[in-house]
Amino acid sequence: METHLQQQLEGLRSALLSMAALVEEQIARAVTAFMERDVDLCDQVIAGDGPIDAMELEIDEQCIRLLALQHPIARDLRFVAASMKITIDLERLGDIAVNISKKTKQLTGLPNLKPLVDLPRMADLSQSMVKDSLNAFVRGDEQLAMDVCDRDEEVNQLQDQIFEELLAFMKEDSGSVPQAMQLIFISRHIERLADHATNIAEGVVYFSQGRVIKHHAVEDPTPSPIRPESGGPA
Amino acid sequence: METHLQQQLEGLRSALLSMAALVEEQIARAVTAFMERDVDLCDQVIAGDGPIDAMELEIDEQCIRLLALQHPIARDLRFVAASMKITIDLERLGDIAVNISKKTKQLTGLPNLKPLVDLPRMADLSQSMVKDSLNAFVRGDEQLAMDVCDRDEEVNQLQDQIFEELLAFMKEDSGSVPQAMQLIFISRHIERLADHATNIAEGVVYFSQGRVIKHHAVEDPTPSPIRPESGGPA
Numbered sequence: 001m002e003t004h005l006q007q008q009l010e011g012l013r014s015a016l017l018s019m020a021a022l023v024e025e026q027i028a029r030a031v032t033a034f035m036e037r038d039v040d041l042c043d044q045v046i047a048g049d050g051p052i053d054a055m056e057l058e059i060d061e062q063c064i065r066l067l068a069l070q071h072p073i074a075r076d077l078r079f080v081a082a083s084m085k086i087t088i089d090l091e092r093l094g095d096i097a098v099n100i101s102k103k104t105k106q107l108t109g110l111p112n113l114k115p116l117v118d119l120p121r122m123a124d125l126s127q128s129m130v131k132d133s134l135n136a137f138v139r140g141d142e143q144l145a146m147d148v149c150d151r152d153e154e155v156n157q158l159q160d161q162i163f164e165e166l167l168a169f170m171k172e173d174s175g176s177v178p179q180a181m182q183l184i185f186i187s188r189h190i191e192r193l194a195d196h197a198t199n200i201a202e203g204v205v206y207f208s209q210g211r212v213i214k215h216h217a218v219e220d221p222t223p224s225p226i227r228p229e230s231g232g233p234a
Numbered sequence: 235m236e237t238h239l240q241q242q243l244e245g246l247r248s249a250l251l252s253m254a255a256l257v258e259e260q261i262a263r264a265v266t267a268f269m270e271r272d273v274d275l276c277d278q279v280i281a282g283d284g285p286i287d288a289m290e291l292e293i294d295e296q297c298i299r300l301l302a303l304q305h306p307i308a309r310d311l312r313f314v315a316a317s318m319k320i321t322i323d324l325e326r327l328g329d330i331a332v333n334i335s336k337k338t339k340q341l342t343g344l345p346n347l348k349p350l351v352d353l354p355r356m357a358d359l360s361q362s363m364v365k366d367s368l369n370a371f372v373r374g375d376e377q378l379a380m381d382v383c384d385r386d387e388e389v390n391q392l393q394d395q396i397f398e399e400l401l402a403f404m405k406e407d408s409g410s411v412p413q414a415m416q417l418i419f420i421s422r423h424i425e426r427l428a429d430h431a432t433n434i435a436e437g438v439v440y441f442s443q444g445r446v447i448k449h450h451a452v453e454d455p456t457p458s459p460i461r462p463e464s465g466g467p468a
Binding site: 060063064067068071073074077078081084085088167170171172173174175177178181184 | 294297298301302305307308311312315318319322401404405406407408409411412415418
């Protein structure tokens with residue numbers, strides 16, 4: 001039989017999954033809307049942010065209630081703490097989807113630049129990082145989480161290449177400045193998707209092992225009264 | 235006589251104050267280094283980020299330990315929860331100071347553009363928002379926190395003006411593209427200082443009243459077993 005604590009942890013996990021699913025969908029729609037310069041889809045993304053904001057607040061309250069009434073310890077406590085941190089990244093991922101859509105709208109109507117092959121590649125990579133970081137969270141899969149962190153550097157390199165390419169366009173032809181600027185902003189937003197995926201992945205390692213890989217400081221758990229235990233929602 | 239809980243909350247509060255002081259100093263140095271194109275100071279800012287990252291991790295562990303051992307409730311619990319959220323913003327404010335310094339270094343050596351009056355003004359405003367959001371946190375001053383949130387719109391407007399001005403430079407003279415691009419990036423970083431200050435200010439309202447003003451949804455506390463109580467560290 002499940003305890004109240006287990007039930008509430010399961011409820012928290014399922015709320016986080018719903019929020020994550022919504023965020024992933026918003027990102028996918030924002031990227032499609034950008035690739036296809038689909039203004040209607042942009043508007044749908046912009047309108048779709050409200051439920052994500054509301055979910056962050058609900059999940060925070062769920063965590064507060066769980067902490068106040070169930071006093072989780074060890075791994076369960078770390079899971080609740082990580083949940084409160086992960087909602088911040090999920091909410092900001094949602095904001096980035098909105099920002100991509102706003103910039104895409106500003107882009108439509110302007111003449112097209114030469115297609116940038118690196119931008120769709122970076123978008124694919126960032127989206128896969130978001131997807132995998134959320135999967136790693138759901139499954140408590142530390143290996144997948146570490147793998148997400150490793151991929152961030154590739155996105156940063158693509159971002160640098162895209163920036164250099166767009167800078168060259170602007171220097172050659174000042175008429176391309178408005179489009180190139182929007183593309184630079186969009187590429188930075190896409191790069192930030194990967195940054196948040198990395199934050200989430202770091203959180204997964206933190207809650208599953210009490211082990212910190214943030215800021216590239218891989219450390220063993222500090223001896224403390226709070227020892228990792230088996231169990232928990234992952 | 236102070237209880238263990240009160241002592242530990244005081245310890246948490248003082249750790250947050252130290253982190254906040256360090257972050258404020260990094261931002262002030264990054265802005266000065268940008269205004270004066272001081273490469274040495276940029277390098278100091280870049281080198282100074284490590285202690286901030288370390289403090290985020292320490293404070294998180296302090297929160298986990300406090301939750302596990304002291305079972306804070308009501309206002310104290312909200313303070314601990316808000317602390318775990320605020321460290322994220324503090325750490326990212328530190329990252330932004332580093333990013334401003336990196337961009338400033340890329341800017342030095344390039345010919346100067348016409349001075350932008352709005353950029354120092356926006357920097358002043360953003361810095362004052364960061365300062366006030368942290369003061370609001372220290373004093374639990376909800377009014378000051380609301381005031382910070384109100385100022386965010388002015389920063390956004392300045393950012394739009396700066397962007398339009400720089401875009402005009404680039405269209406007129408493609409030779410100005412590299413400098414103008416760096417200035418656009420720096421102005422966006424400065425604008426993000428204000429965004430994080432706003433997040434912190436929203437957190438202050440949350441922990442002092444259990445009242446949510448995030449996402450512009452001002453709500454009364456939901457009736458729940460966790461009622462606001464007097465006391466706590468603010």
